Amino acid sequence: MKYFNDMNLKYWIAAFVLSGSLFASCSDDIVVGKVDESRYETGDGSVMGYISDSFGKRMFSNVDFRSTGDISFYLRTTAKLGAAATVAVSYDETVLKDYNAENGTAYEAFPQSEVTLENDGTINLPVGIAQSPGMKISFVSDGSLSSDKDYVIPLRMKVTSGDFKLAEQDQTRLIFVKDLTGIPDCTKYVDGQPGVKVFSCMEVNDANPLGNLSFTLKSNGKPLFDALILFSANINYDPETGRVYVFNNENVQAILDHRDHYLKPLQDRGIKIILGIMGNHDRSGVANLSDETAKDFAKEVKAMCDAYHLDGIFVDDEYSSYEYSNITPGFVYPGKDPAARLCYEVKKAQPDRWIVVYAYSTTSSLPSVDGVQSGEFVDYALEDYGVASDLTSSFPGMPKSNMGQYSQEFYQGRTATEANLRKMRDNGYLSHMIFSLDPNRANFESVQLPAMQRVASAFYDDELVFDGVKYPKDWN
Template sequence: MLIMKYLNNIKLSLVTAVFVCTGTVFTGCEDDLTISGSTDKLETVDGVYGYVRSAAGARELTPITLFGDKAGTGHLFFELTKAAEQDVTVTFKIDKDALEAYNEANNTSYEMYPVDKLSLANDGKITVKAGEKKSASMELNINAGGTIGTTYAVAVSATADGGATVSTNNQTYIYLVKPQPAYPVRGTARDVKTLCFVEVNNENILNCGEYTMAKDGTPFFDVVSIFAANINVDSKTGRAHIFCNDQVSFLLKNADQIIRPLQAKGIKVNMTILGNHDESGMSSLSKEAAEDFAKELKAYADIYGLDGFDFDDEYSNYSENPSPGFEERSSANYCRLIYECRKIMPDKLLGIYEYLLYDAPNGSVEGKSAGELVDYMCYGTYQRYAKGREENFTGLPKSKYGPYSLKINNEYNGGWSGFNQETIQNLKDAGYGLQVFYNPEPRIYSYDHYFTAVSKVLYNDEVEWTGKYYNRTDFTSIQGTKLAYESYLGEWAATSSNSLYIYIDEDNNPRWWDWSGSQKFNVRIEEKEAGKSYYIYGWGTYPEITEKYPLVAEYDAVKGYISIYPQVIHEGDAADPETWEVHWGTYAGSGANCYWRAYPQYANYAIEGSINLDGSFGLVGVGNRWGLDPYHEVDGTLVVPHMDVKYHITENYTLVKN
């Protein structure tokens, strides 16, 4: 019976790997691989067992996506449980019978991919060399020819020339290959492209697809880079290999739900390779090691459908006495790696992140300069404009350099800190070809106002946000709140991050203290001048004053922010001769002389903030123990209405709609 041929234990190893095309994704980096059944136990019994595995740590049911008329490639290798005593020749074969056996065993009905579109490199022959446990990678070439949306399967069997037994638990491997439409192409080519590095330990790259150009609906971002997988020394082999942490592995396992939607919008998705505290790194690989590492990168690109790689030569611990396969750090070694990558991945993007000059490829290899080999390079010191820096790199034109990288996380106030629109204009006018963004936090900030400030200069267009965002592991979006003038109107419950109060100590002396923590109060925000300003009623420690005489807040239409500055809220008149002014204040005095002192010299400092995606918004003050309060003048001194309050409300504020 056919199925028995593939399910019984087989001496001299008939090994079956089945590659199935469908839409589900289960992938992972090599360290995250799970083999069906236990291969460790096989090492404790007599004999040598062999089995087929996928490169790039791909699990069963991993899809290989074909885009339009582009071909796809699977990468297989043969691994033994013990080192081979002699060369073992393995022959892979495209095998329809193996697919039928898989369908019968698993109650599936996968259709064979057109056989005339399939081929194996080197006629399917590969060798496990004596003294080693695994073969080199074998490429399964899958040419375009299937129907988009149809599920196919390709079964590949392998035979070895002796000495290996295969457990029934390890006979079947499933690749999922899914024909997809070709990438959409931007109608008008951009002189300056946009690249965004996303810290996937915290954020979801799907958020980058929610920002589009107002005129034609195309994506704001050209390239999104998964930050980051690592280059590390494999403790078993001593060679450099790719390591993926749990967050990167999750993304690759779910490429259909996370990577493909961006590509379907026309956004290219790269993966960044980052050093990781051992002697392996982009600048230390020997020629042979560079060739080997480039092949592994290609396997990741082919299997997970990546559009390329960005390289960041940080955090490697380069050795002055390198181990075999490694050399002393040099830009020439780095250039060699990029050369090897370009040689076997001519259609993939290769980008460089540098900030020290020597942490980048330089010079030439085989007549190809570093500038010719890379697609782009960017300066990695944030919010600094490095005009002319590209001249340090051999053959690198301005059109391939990004001299002004913008960090857009909370550390830089969503990117506004240090941002200069004139620098964007200078970058464009000077002929640079790349604008880089790093570390967006789209669950904190909606970036449509910020990206518009950039795109008005680069593209004479605005950026729109769909209003949707994703948590790190989400496949479906959450509806957020857009930054708009109208978003701030209404009644709000405000909570301060701190407050101060006067307590009586054991010696019956009044003293200031701030252990009371946050306090709550209610405010009402109404329109003053549409699109420009608001009235805020009931603010802070003295609502009996601010409810009667509201503060005026300004709306910044560029940033989408709201700001409250010190101000006069009431000029004395017949009805109320007192003039009330709002100033920054903090605690002062001691004992019976405790008071809340005004600092009118800080009139240029504001409470500022913006709407959060969940509809709340935060306001940030000038610092701990400082608050905005109403004062009036008594005998030439600014004083608060009275000191008969329990708490003086200070610092920062979170507001939630009532």
Template sequence: MMGFFTACDDSIDVTSVDENQYTTSSDAIAYLVNNAGNRGTAMVEFRNQGQAEMYLASSKNAESDVVANLKFDEEVLHAYNDENSTEYELFPKELVSFNSDFQLKKGSNKSGKALVQFATSDALSAQKTYVIPVRVEVKSGSIKLSEKESVYLIFVKDLSTIPTVDKASGIKIISCMEVNDTNPLNNLCFTLKESGKPLIDIVILFSANINYNNETGKVYVYNNPNVQHILDNREKYLKPLQDRGMKIVLGILGNHDRAGVSNLADETARVFAQELKVVCDSYHLDGIFVDDEYSAYQNPAPVGFVSPSSAAASRLCFEVKQAMPDRLVCAYAYGSTSSLPDIDGQQSGTFVDYGIHDYGGSSDLSSNYPGMPKSGMALYSQEFNRGYWTADSNLENMRNDGYGSHMIFAMDPFRDNFDRQKQAMESIADKLFDDELVYDEKPFKKDW
């Protein structure tokens, strides 16, 4: 992304600089950031009306009072589409409003908030992602602007016509489905009595694989016959879930060869992220879940690979979010993905949306994924096949401490232990949502 900025009048001292100078420049350099700490892009889903909370931040304390504002700039999106070979559409300018200026006080490194507000329209499609491209313009004061990060893209989905799965407590339930055994439609069978909402918010299809092609020398996405059948028949198996407001996320797992989520060289990771985007685009998926298991890493690392590391895993997650800023990136807090370092100056918690603990894990993940809010941390994960349950008191503690996600793995009404599975989901309904589980007793068999 590139943008060029000029002052509103001759008395204002504004220049654009390359952000690579952040660590060496003695000047305060301003950039845009949202309330979650995301720089460059953010994703907002809304119904009827929505808003994005933006700030003008500075690498150093400002030497004078600065007043700046945001303006809609469609050229920012044109440049992004050209650079990334994408075709995102503009959100209608007439539906966007900016409610206030940035006020960056002398001696401060962050302004007060400015809201970008937007509204629904019959012309918007729930199946599309639109973009509100903005740039900052300084009205008074003296400050330098980062050329790249003084523009911002707000990716927007209008879900006004789709039911919401959001519950009052705000906690998200992630159902990781072992689709070799189980029909994902079973997530429709469980609702809450008082709210009528589905119990499940996010469904992970577990799992596609990252594989290496010996003939081409390239890494690619492999879907086993079960995963491929579900994707090829998404209208039957996935769309009904999305029509109820659930997100569908594709798991990416090692598959006993040299390729894995934690050993891709930077360029290999970028190319693989683009392939993941093609898969998500083709099957209308809502994101990716990375899991560092079952790879046969080689030492020394072959061409196109590096030694397995959390840095390489973080790079892949970063590149996936760069390729798909409008989709979820989820990481399993296990192996190399259990703790991810910064990439290109961005904290991993700003490009990984959910950090999902291994079974029973309960620690705060702030140091594992710096910048991640508690809402993205999934604690006390349960494994329904092998019987790794969690206590009601753990669910209560998780909620009371402000954590916002919980994962269940291998839910299946046809397993012999289903009564115990249902008991676990009843506890989730009670302790996390103050509600009662309703099971419709109409499970879906695996029919392929």
């Protein structure tokens, strides 16, 4: 990716640290995500059971909803049972209290009175099969919840019949829900199903984020873009303190400092705001932090997201000057394992937010961490320009819908054909990235606008509407 860096200014939010979500509802007709069952082998030959949502997620579940929402859970076993089995699911606020105490968080419980458990909270696994039908958990808005906060439905799972053991991780579950009732939904639907999510990765040294609001669909007026990636904040190293920290150049910082002007209007239309994190020409990077350093940096990333009401981060392994010998304490030899560890720690620190990975270089694929496959702690993986590979083996557990193909680069005019975009959609790959949108650039009429028109046609069978407003860079 192209990036113009300026190291003259240094913004460090460690003070915050020292002082202190595919997320649409699931339905039973969705193909349940795959889980790596090799993690559940036991030495005594016992059959193990585990609970996953429709996308194979076992760490956390996330749902944005308006007025009503739901999500389904499934019981799976590592072998078919000789008798029917059941798991009882109950709302249990102590699960959330324990989580908050262990992780230093303060998430609030979603009102129990607004939650309904299908089948009285019973998951039934019939004899002779290894995956149960879905058990739906439904919830409604009571009008009292803030759209700026995530709430949690805390659940406890208990085996009530059947000759199997439920893995410890699956005995509790947190569902992070955000009540967006009253806020427009920018999800575009095709044949009644959510369509492609389009990420605008905007190089904000020159371009105004408000420009993303200028492009909508003719049929419904919804924004073309589902998420804005601010490109980019940096990971840097301070040799005096020995710490890695989040650095923002003056352009990123100006936008964050004036988020009510530049970012909130996008969020008010339903667009997610994602902060890019990438290297910045020193020894630190997203792929060489020790486990403890990754945990500390994850806390700082969370502090940044909390401070500026961001919806997630974008991890990009570029522009780091990694050490390959005489490695500084707090770092390790660069590779996929430490890159995965960082993503895992960031997701653990803020499970309600998206972790988006640029599937490029070291982060082109990520291994499991502590027995958790990478598709569970990475929400979206966006491939390099023009690449259209299946990432199932690169991010095990990630649904195809969250894999981004045929990314486009507007600065150099590297765009995608409508045929390829339509093929991507038809094959179920429902994420896509556009880099460096800028309506004030000379190639807007010849390259950028026609490319977005193809996106609207291929992804949504619709026409693009450009309102003619070209927001200039208006900060110092």
